[in-house]
Amino acid sequence: MRIVVKDKDFHLNLPIPTRLVVNGLTAGILCRVLEKQGVTVTRAQLMVFVKELHRFRRRHPRWTLVEVEGHEGEQVKITL
Secondary structure: OEEEEEOOOOEEEEEOOHHHHOOHHHHHHHHHHHHHOOOOOOHHHHHHHHHHHHHHHHHOOOOEEEEEEOOOOOEEEEEO
């Protein structure tokens, strides 16, 4: 995963390992948070999602999740 923030005076490029952000631990935490919100999702279902997300990332490198441009030229881009 890569987060890029650009401004006319500022440029930030953060490479973040996807397995560090999306893994079994975060799936368990997300399961508990969703349960408090009234959404029933099991940890096993989230682990299937995590596995498919990693497979998608291998097949489609640098896939853009979010791309935003501000009115003064600021840019934020998050790629998988």
